[in-house]
Amino acid sequence: MQLKKLLAAGVAGAFLTGLVACSSEEASTQGQQWRYAHEEFEGDVQDVFAQKFREYIETHSEHQVQIFRFGDLGESEDIMEQTQAGILNFVNQSPGFTGALIPEAQIFFIPYLLPVDDQQMVEFFRTSRAINELFPALYAEQGLELLTMYPEGEMVVTADTPVRSPEDFRGKNIRTMPNPLLTETYRAFGATPTPLPWGEVYGGLQTNILQGQENPIFWIQSGALYEVSPNLIFTGHGQFTTALMANQDFFNGLSAEDQQLVRDATAYAFDYITEYVPGLSDAMLERILESSDQVTVTRLTEEERQAFRDRAPQVEARFIEMTGERGAALLEQFKADLDAVRKE
Template sequence: MTIRSLAGAAAATVMMASLAACSDNAEEPAASAEAQGQNWRYAHEEYEGDVQDVFAHKFKEYIEDNSAHTLQIHRFGELGESDDIMELTQAGVLQFVNQSPGFTGSLIPEAQIFFIPYLLPVESEKVVTFFEESKAINEMFPKLYAEQGLELLTMYPEGEVVITADEPVTSPEGFQGKNIRTMTNPLLSETYQAFGATPTPLPWGEVYGALQTNIIQGQENPIFWIQSGGLYEVSPNLIFTGHNQFTTAMMANQEFFNGLSEEDKELVRNATDHAFEHIAGYVPGLGEKMLDKILEDSDEVTVTRLTKEQRQAFRERAPQVENRFVEMTGESGAELLEQFKADLEAIENE
C-alpha cells in the first residue's frame, strides 16, 4: 500500500471514529436532529484561500447563517488526496466533496469532456453563463453522477489552464521529449500526446518534487494554483496556450442528501447557489493577480502567450482528442458532447 493510500485509510478510520463518537443526533428523530443541528463534513482539493476553499467557506457561511447545522471543512492533504476524499464521500464519511473531473473521470468517463482542448472558451465572459444554463451540465451530468452515489450540486470554472515547463514552448514540436504531468485521467493523457509531449500521470503530492528532480519537465494548472503551490519555483516558464478552463464539481453523498428533509435540501441548494454566485465574481481577474504575485516573487519566471497562429498548431490536434473521448464513452459521451457544443453555441449567440 502506498503512503498516500495509508494516509487515506488512516483518515477514514479517524473520521469513522469521530462519527461514531458524535452519533447521538443520528439516533434521534429527524425533526429533533434538525432542531439541534448536525455537523456536516466537506472536503476539497486545494489550499487555504484557493478557489475551492473560498467556495467551501461561502457554502459554510450560508448553511450556518440559515440553520442550526455546522460545516467542517477539510483542505487538501488533511484526509489524503483527491481519490481518498472521493472514497470517503461515497462511503458516507464525508457529506460533501469538491473534486475536479480530472479525478472523477476514472469513476465517470463522461466527465473527461472538460479535457477536450479548445472546447471550453478561456476568454469569453459568457463562460459562467454556460455553467448556469447548460443542459449538458444541469440535466445530463446529474444522472451520471447519481449512478456513482453522488448528488451533483454544481460545476464551476476556476480559470484558464496554464502549462509550466523547463523552457518556453511555442509549438507542439517544443513539447517533444518532455514528460508533462497529468492528473490520473486518460483523456488528459491523450491531450498531451496530441500536443507532442509524454503524459506522466502523478498524484498532486508528488508533482513539486518530480519537477525539482527533472523526473517531469512540466505540468498544467490554473495560475492561482501555480502560485499557491509554488510550482513556478521549480517550473518557471509559464505558457498560455488558451486550450482549457479548469473546471470543478461540488457534490454530496446521495444517500445523505436523499435523507434530508425538504427544508434542508433547499438549504443545501441555496447554499450552493450562494457560493456559486460569489465565485462567479471572484474568479475573473484572479489569474492576472496571481501572475503579478509570481512575477514579483521571481526574476526567473518567463511568460509566453501564444499568438492566434501559434495556438492554431495545437488547435488542429484537438479533434483526435475529441474522437478518443467518443471512443471511450460511447453513445452517452457522443450525446453529451453534442449537447455541450449546442449549449456553448446558444450562449455565445445570446
C-alpha cells in the same frame, strides 16, 4: 506519501465509527455537523467556495460545516472514496479525478472545446443543459448528488523551457492528473504525458523527472510551481473546472427543508465564486512576476494556437471511443450550449 495515506485512513476510520449511530433521518435534524472536503489549499478557489457554502449553512440553520483541505484526509482519490462511503457528506473535486468513475466527465479535457473567457464560462455553467440536466444523472449512478459545477480559471502550462509549438513539447514529461483523456491531450500535443498525484508534482519538477505540468494560475502561485517550472505558457486550450457533490444517501435522507438549504448555500457560493474568479489569474500572475525574475510568460498567437487546435479532433474522437453513444450525445449538447453562449 504512504504515511499520509495511513493517517488519512485513521482519521476517516474515526469518522466512520462516529457515524455508525447516525441514521440518514438523524442527519436531517437541526444541529448536525456536516463534513466537507476539497482538494486545494487555504485561500484557494475551492476553499473560498467552501467557506461561502459554510457561511450560508451556519447563518441560516443550526448545522455546522467542518471543512477539510488538501492533505487533511489524503489525496483526491481518498476524499472521493470517503464521500462515496458516507464518511464525508460533501466533496469538491475536479472531473480530472472523477473521470475514472464517470468517463463522460472527461469531456472538460477536450482541448479548445471550452472558451477561456471568464464571462462566457460563467454563462455556460449557469445555462448549459448538459451541465444542469445531463450530468446529474451520470453522477447519481456513482452515489453522488451533483450540486454544481464551476470554472476556476484558464489552464496554463509550465515547463522547463518556453513552448510555442507541438515540436517544442517533444521529449518533455508533462504531469497530468490521472485522467485518460488528459493523457491523450498531451500525447496529441507532442509531449509525454505522466499521470501523477498532486503530492509528487513539486518534487518531480525540482528533480527534472518532470519537465512541466498544467494548472490554473492561482494554483501555480499557491503551490509555488513557478519556482521549479518557471516558463508559463498560455495555450488557450481550456479552463479548469470543478464540481461540488454530496453523498446521495445523505442528501436523500435530509428533510425537504435541509435539501433546499443545501441548494441555496450552493447557489450563494456559486454566485460569489463566479464574481471572484474573473480577474484572479491576472492578480496571481502579477504576484508570481513580483516573486521571481526567472519566470517567462509566453502567450501563443492565434497561428501558434492553431497548430495545437488542429490536434484536438483526435482527442475528441478518443472521448467518443471511451464513452460511446452517451458521450457523443453529451458532446453534441455541450457544443450546442456553447454556441448559444457565444451568440449572446
